[in-house]
Amino acid sequence: MATKKYTVTLPEELAEEIRQEVGSGGFSAYVTRAIQRQREQDRLGELVAWLEGEHGPVTDDELASAEAEREELESHFAEQGEQHRKAS
Template sequence: MATKKYTVTLPEDLAEEIRAEVGSGGFSRYVAQAIERQRERDHLHEFVGWWEGEHGEVTDEELAGAEAERLAVQRLHADRKARSVPDRKAG
């Protein structure tokens, strides 16, 4: 992917915290990923607005059902991941 250098102004404390966490070489990657995540959220927000315009507002019950399903998938993923990790004590 082609890249181009831009000048961006950030709060100094925030920028230094990020640099300390990811190192100077990872700073641009971190910022690019943060921008990509924000764009995904913006697109999702637009989609939800469209969906609610077409089908009505999402109810609390629907939100609770979706959250329960998300948690179930998260648990399933965690269980599968735990089973795929070899037992280091066995060796």
Template sequence: MATKKYTVTLPEELAEEIRREVGQGGFSAYVTQAIQRQREQDRLGELVDWMETEFGPVTKEELAAAEAERQEIIRWHEERVARERAESDVPEERRADAA
């Protein structure tokens, strides 16, 4: 991707804190990632606004259903990770016997 140098004004304390954390060469990358994240958030906000205009606001019931589904996905993932860890702790010859 082509790049172009811009001048921006930042609070000095914030800029120096970031520079200490990411180093001299990482400052531009950090700022670029922050701007990209903000653009994503802005676009998501625009999408939500459009969807609410088209379909109305999300109801409490819809939020509850979405949260229940999210929790189920989290449980499924945690169980899968636990299974994979347990299987990786079993010696290779025992895994072959179980199959």
């Protein structure tokens, strides 16, 4: 992927915290990943808005059902991982 240098203005404290965490060579990669994640979030937000426009907002019951299913799947995969570790 081609790259191009840009100048951006960031709060100094934030920029220094990031530079200390990732080192000077990792700063651009960190910012690139952050922008990519933000773009994904923006697109997901647009999709949710479109879906809610087409089908109406998600109800509390639907959210509770989805959360219960997520917890069940999380538990299932945690058990599988534990069984795999024991077998190894």
